[in-house]
Amino acid sequence: MWRQKDVDKNWTSVTVANVSKFMVSGTPTFTPYEVKVQAINNNGIGPDPAVVTGHSGEDLPVQAPDSVQVLVLNSTLAEVHWEPVPPKTVRGHLKGYKVSYWRERSLHKHNPHRVEQQFLSFSGNKSHGMLPGLQPYSLYLFNIRVYNGKGEGPASSNLQFETPEGVPGPPSFLRITNSNLNNLTLEWGPPNDRNGHLTGYILKYQQVNNSNELGPIEELALPANKTSVTLPNLKYSTRYKFYFNAKTGQGAGPVITEEAITIMDEVHPAAPAFGNVSSSVGEDGMLISWEYWGAEKHVYVEYIIKNDNTLGEEDWQKEYVNGSQAYVLKGLKEGLSYRVRVVAKGHDDQAVLHQSEELLVTVPAMPSRQADIATQGWFIGLMCAIALLILVLLIICFIKRNKGGKYPGGLTLISILHRRYCLSWTTMRFTFVSFTILFLQSKRYLDIIVYVRGTFCPSGPP
Structure with a gap:
């Protein structure tokens, strides 16, 4: 049973069986109804149920908010107001209000671009x-x-509002276009987001020494229509850091920075920072040593293979030197020649401020460890021992001959020894010069050899 709330007095009813739901059609949009469900069987009607209030289906709202207003609070914040729509026009459960807004354009003629829509939702019956x-x-x-x-x-009718000036965005760029002995020229571009009428620029700069310590700040105000400036009376061969930003009537915007170095004094060139660069071969590698009088702390030893046309300036190998005036280059290839130099760079490790003269070093090849066996002491000693043994045997044979006379056994023994000796003596004479000199130093031994050869050595084979 159902009836429209506060409208109908009589109930409309329908009897259904074996179902748990029933759809009522032909009702107006989102209208409240009183509904109750009562059980019935063959014995009659059950107890009177409680009444429940429900609504018919929702549909899209039909009315836009009225009395829309806007209040600009500052350059980045605005407050909007509206009159809530009548509940009947909502035609459903009110969820809230949605504000659509977008930046149509900048008020500055140089920034005419448009930005995509943005949305903000405010839940409930807000105003x-x-x-x-x-x-x-x-x-x-x-x-x-x-x-x-x-x-x-x-949607309501489109309304518009303007935001006031704010601080500008950062300048689009800042670069150094000319570096001379005592002056620098800077160029810049205006901010992409001016956020108002530019009233000028602020340039600040200070010296940076080799230990990255900053000097006093100099400040310079520049007009809005200027895009470059030349700074005179700077110190030669000095690094400067620049801070640059734009400003409007509301104040100064974000800062961008840049660094630059004035060139060396061309009239009075600075004395060389490096001297007495030398090299020596050590057990661990090639020792490079030098003298250094510069103030820069970033010192490197650089080296490259000589006559390698495939390598460029960027292929120099670099080894950082931590405050010393000597460094051992390890891993160099034997037999190759290298070009070596010592350089001092700025605090950014990019610009080379000082450089020594190039040094040409050659890594020696390892000497051969294989020596002639004839120069070994053990071999010379062995040969002397063999010669001494042969000499003793010859003397013994000579003594026996004098005592026992000529006999075939002794002659055969001496002949065999003589052949072995003659063969060994001849071989040693041509192969081991030092051993032959040792034999010739003994006059008596030479006489014995001559005697044995004259007496016992047969002219032909035994």
Whole structure:
């Protein structure tokens, strides 16, 4: 049973069986109804049930919010107000209000671009909301619409508002275009987001020494229509750091930085920073030593293979030197020649401020460890022992001959010894010169050899 709440007095009923739901058609959109379900069987009607209130289906809202207003609070924040729509026009459960807004353009003629729409939702039956994150010095458009569970209703008419000036964005670029002995020229571009009328630029700069310590800051105000400036009376061969930003009537914007170095004094060139670069071969590698009088702390030993045309300036190998005036280069290839130099760089390790003269070093090849066996002491000693043994045997044979006379056995023995000796003596004479000299130093031994050869050595084979 059902009836429209506060409208119908009589109930409309329908009897159904074996179902748990029933759809009522032909009802107006989102209208409240009183509903109750009562059980019935063959014995009659059950107890009177409680009444439940429900609604018919939702549809899209039909009315846009009225009395829309905007209040600009500052260059990045605005507050919007509206009159809530009548509940009957919502045609559903009210979920809230949605504000659509977008930046139509910048008020500055140099920034005419448009930005995509943004959306903010305010749940419930609200009548105002905040729009944060706006772009200064810009024209914005917005509208408001109500939404329910079905969707959004029609939007209000577009309204517009302007944000006031703000601080500008950073300059688009800053670069050094000319570096001379005592002056530098800087160029820059205006900010992409001016956020108002530019009133000028602020340039600050200071010296940076070799230990990265900063000197006193100099400040220079520049007009808005200027895009370059030349700074005179700077110190030659000195690094400077620059801080640059733009400003409007609301203040100065973000800072960008840049660094540059004035060139060396061309009239009075600085004395060389390196001297007495030398090399020596050590057990661990090639020792490079030098003298250094510069102030820069970033010192490197650089080396490259000589006459390698495939290598460029960027292929020099670099070894950092931590405050000493000597360094051992390890891993160099034997037999190759290398070009070696010592350089001092700035604090950014990019610009070379001082460089020594190049040194040409050659890595020696390892000497051969294989010596002639004839020069070994053990071999010479062995040969002397053999010669001494042969000499003793010859003397013994000579003594026996004098005592026992000539006999075939002795002659055969001496003949065999003589042949072995003659063969050994001849071989040693040609192969081991030092051993032959040792034999010739003994006059008596030479006489014995001559005697034995004259007496016992047969002219032919034994």
